[in-house]
Amino acid sequence: MLHCLNAPGNAAGNCTDMSVLERQRARTKWQEEQLIHQPPQPCYFEGNDQFNNGFSMLNQGQDFLNLMNSEMGHVVKVDPGLDNNGWQEFGQFGGEVLGLGSSGFVTGSGFELNYGISRTVSCPEDVAAAAAVEETAATETTQRESVSPEKMTSLVGRESFKKRKADKNQSLKAVAGEESREKRIKGCNEEDESKITEEYSNNSKNTTHNNNIKRETSADTSKDNSKVSEVQKPDYIHVRARRGQATDSHSLAERVRREKISERMKYLQDLVPGCNKITGKAGMLDEIINYVQSLQRQVEFLSMKLAAVNPSLDFNIDNFFAKEVFPGSTSNFPIGVQSEITNPAYLQFNPLQQLASCSGLEMGINNPDMALRRTISAPLSIPDTFLDSSCFDQIQTSSGWDGNLQNIYGMEFLQGRLTSFPGQQFTGSNEASNLKMEM
Amino acid sequence: MCNPSGNQLDNVSRRNSARMLKQEFLKKWIMGLQICSASKKEMSILERKKAIKLSADLAMASTKNGTTNWSLALISNASKENDNKTLVDQMLGNHHSEKISTKRPSIVSIFRNKRVATCRGKKILKKRGGIRRAKKMASSATSIAKRLVKKRTQVLKRLVPGGEYMDELNLMEETLDYILSLRAQVDVMRHFANATPKFES
Incomplete structure (x- = not known):
């Protein structure tokens, strides 16, 4: 070593x-x-x-x-x-x-x-x-x-x-x-x-x-x-007692425990944003608590929002997926129920291939969630998309796409990669696709 | 750990696992929502919200496959209410509920052990009380700090599902895991929520 x-x-x-x-x-x-x-x-x-x-x-x-x-x-x-x-x-x-x-x-x-x-x-x-x-x-x-x-x-x-x-x-x-x-x-x-x-x-x-x-x-x-x-070295516990520290097994065990806790705290510090500047356990715990609470509230808020925008409870998820906008996502969730919906959707999607090729770049690079969102949402601004793409991973580009979908998009992928779209053009085409979809 | 490429690999796999987590969550959540919508046709907005949240929580917990205490606690909390029980059963399948029922005693036993341990700890504290008190006056700052930490730990225990039964070390681990899952959940839900209004308009 x-x-x-x-x-x-x-x-x-x-x-x-x-x-x-x-x-x-x-x-x-x-x-x-x-x-x-x-x-x-x-x-x-x-x-x-x-x-x-x-x-x-x-x-x-x-x-x-x-x-x-x-x-x-x-x-x-x-x-x-x-x-x-x-x-x-x-x-x-x-x-x-x-x-x-x-x-x-x-x-x-x-x-x-x-x-x-x-x-x-x-x-x-x-x-x-x-x-x-x-x-x-x-x-x-x-x-x-x-x-x-x-x-x-x-x-x-x-x-x-x-x-x-x-x-x-x-x-x-x-x-x-x-x-x-x-x-x-x-x-x-x-x-x-x-x-x-x-x-x-x-x-x-x-x-x-x-x-x-x-x-x-x-x-x-x-x-x-x-x-x-x-x-x-997890194979044996290595404990050091410094001067003036007790050496009996209880306090040693206690010390090991405390060190483990502080190690976990370190991980948490990395995980929770804005926590790495804070020293002291109490402050860090505060930060962690706030973060967990905020996340929980976000879940609450989002579920409220979803409930509000979907007047009929079931969300019309089936409708979502039946619409041409979601074919990517459907194939992404291999749910048995929706498998039959996928095909018609994909057929419907075919006419849109031209447009899809425009947004193919985004689809190719980002993960399906992103693509899903990209195709649907018009009010997205460009910086927003950048943010999103950075928070998603761009490494496994196509692994999320299941078999047939990959075939569909294979050409667009290449196209998208070869011609790197400038941002403006991209928005333009995106808007066009949205328009078309709304029609 | 040993070399940078290993680190990178680690990063990649972590990201991939986060992605897998999200996908699985979304899958299960949608399944739960479908079950919800099938079971009840007319709902008020609050009911709907509750159903959405519950299914999201359950989906998040079920992605953990019962490997963490918080997910088990979440599921068992949810199944306490009668209306939710059917949803839970349907969402998680039968083997899951068995798993929970087998696991629950272990949680309880942990709780019991914990209790014993704290009792013992208190006894020790009491024994030393006289000595401690003398020191307390001298180093009140440390005792204040300890109290602060303790208070916050209690709050955190209330926040993390099933946190009351965990000791501090366990709590930290579970919090880590819980935060990661919550993050994934929020991410997916936000995407979903952003996607939705487009349809309705």
């Missing part, structure tokens, strides 16, 4: 002994480096030596940025084959460097470096998005900044989390076991954190601040990921 397609990922995976936080820190460093590299001119590193130097210095907690700055503008090729002897001595950073070395540095530019990182980092869903961003950036060098540090951090956080999870997967299945492990990791995280802050105290305050912020964001994303990964 996490381990990516290319060698760098594996290499990074080999250094399992390094702690998560350190990896994360390394990445944060890399981001900073990225920030420096992002200015338009592509920058290269000179020789392995300086590069290695850079990392040993990084290891010692000294300011790496200055060095990188000084090294900008040099050209190199880093041979990935050198990695084994040269780079392993840098312990925890070996994996990182390797990853970046083979994918990023060989190709050279600072931007590629970027790409390398995200490649090692991205989990399946992100591949597309990240790649898309990168593609655009590749075509326009001016857009380099578009891969913002925030994005990078989030990706980094993601990966580190995934790694942590992968480690976990090997050793534990039981919840309790996970808890203890979680705590251990937490503990080591905290240690690392203190270490890091000490280290950074040497540096300028600014850097420290930045790093902390980034760390926070990455931590957040990893939190989010915990939920996501829970969805992805």
Whole structure:
């Protein structure tokens, strides 16, 4: 899942002994480096030596940025084959460097470096998005900044989390076991954190601040990921207890339940229009309630309207379908009762073929409901139809049409497709057809 | 989920399924209307409206084939009234009503379980009451928020058919499904209503 397609990922995976936080820190460093590299001119590193130097210095907690700055503008090729002897001595950073070395540095530019990182980092869903961003950036060098540090951090956080999870997967299945492990990791995280802050105290305050912020964001994303990964892996329940949270089975179950609810709420948020700007459960529930109510009222209203316009209750549905206007829809509802009506209707419809060919475009593209409406209703304005067609799907053009109907319309379909009607002409013909139908 | 093309496929299939839903709904609705019109000749406008709405609701519920609780609840609510019972039976067929009758006890049992669970929950709450109260004063904002959420959940439960018997998680799922179905229903009905006046004029 996490381990990516290319060698760098594996290499990074080999250094399992390094702690998560350190990896994360390394990445944060890399981001900073990225920030420096992002200015338009592509920058290269000179020789392995300086590069290695850079990392040993990084290891010692000294300011790496200055060095990188000084090294900008040099050209190199880093041979990935050198990695084994040269780079392993840098312990925890070996994996990182390797990853970046083979994918990023060989190709050279600072931007590629970027790409390398995200490649090692991205989990399946992100591949597309990240790649898309990168593609655009590749075509326009001016857009380099578009891969913002925030994005990078989030990706980094993601990966580190995934790694942590992968480690976990090997050793534990039981919840309790996970808890203890979680705590251990937490503990080591905290240690690392203190270490890091000490280290950074040497540096300028600014850097420290930045790093902390980034760390926070990455931590957040990893939190989010915990939920996501829970969805992805339904075979066992993965619960994380953070510090100060209860670990007994009841509260764990409760937490799982709550997370599920919030997940459902997320789906609802997507579903209900105007709900995605609202934060907070109460507001969202409000919005959902309003939406459901409005839908119910619409149903009420529409049934009232239908009752009002149809003086005889049965709606004259049969009449509807008997009229020439509805042949499309009749064949669409394969109701046994109406099957005999279809044929006469279709016969009646035949004389209208000329007109049908005019509206054939619409019929061909939109689904039968649309076509149905198109043929019948004169007061439709063009924007309205556009709206409708957008809300209907245009993918399965003809599948809704049953056998014989398709034959009838086959020619018109082609005609409609070949000659793309301009809007005005279309309305004109439509009106004509309506006129004819009313006659 | 893994790749963009998969996502697209997902989208397409979802749209297709929405379309299928609409078609099936329309089919069933028209069938219901025919049954209605066959059973009663003279109707006032209100009666007509009621019949239309009822058949639309039933059609919507029957497209779900009894897989969701809200549709079952809707059908069983509708069949409570005697006049509607024949319509329901005719619309859904006999096997459907059997299904409902077999399913209904399960709903009831869910309801019972739910009750027990809430009782237990209250007990626990009571036990902790002393501690909670002290905290309540300090964090009244969270308790207010909780109360707001609870109130709205109650309202939502009233809106979704059969929602009274659902717990929160179930309610969310059912609401999702219900909204989707309602949307399809409204869409079809609107098209129908837009199509109609043209004929009468």
